Amino acid sequence: MNGPGTFAWPPAPIPTERLVLRESEARDRAVFVELFASPEVGAHVGGARPRDELERAVPEVPGRRPGCFVVELDGTMIGMITLDPRGPERREAELGYLFLPGAWGRGYAFEACAAALDWFSGARPGDPVVLTTRSANDRAMRLAAKLGFTEVERFEEYGAEQWSGVRHGRPVGGIR
Helix, strand or coil: CCCCCCCCCCCCCEECCCEEEECCCHHHHHHHHHHHHCHHHHCCCCCCCCHHHHHHHCCCCCCCCCCEEEEEECCEEEEEEEEEECCCCCCCEEEEEEECHHHCCCCHHHHHHHHHHHHHHHHCCCCCEEEEEECCCHHHHHHHHHCCCEEEEEEEECCEEEEEEEECCCCCCCCC
């Protein structure tokens, strides 16, 4: 591996039962813009950004960095998963995910996050993963529990109670 908080990148595409996790490509740019401009998605991540601003700012190949997976269904991007290092001195990563609203409620977030976490457990054995979400986001709270995160703390930020959990490096199971 490349040192604390980093890992070899990019991995080979990761297939699941219905999805593929892969590195970003130029063809994904429109979906990245849609994710960050969506009012439904923005309601959970501090607000949507103006589409015209995103059209100017998003690079030709967005998300091309270690820890950023495109989530693909039937050849089309439906979301993204991130595993970002939490600082050079800390051996942990923070899990993040965004999906287009049309993909919500179908189990794709669990399937994709479980595959990314299983990959991370192999790439960084024993390293913990943290997740923070608004405690009022029932879907995110259920997903965190299903993925094996346990509560570390609750705190106020962005005008709402936040929940922070940790998951120590172990496979989620049920994902090939």
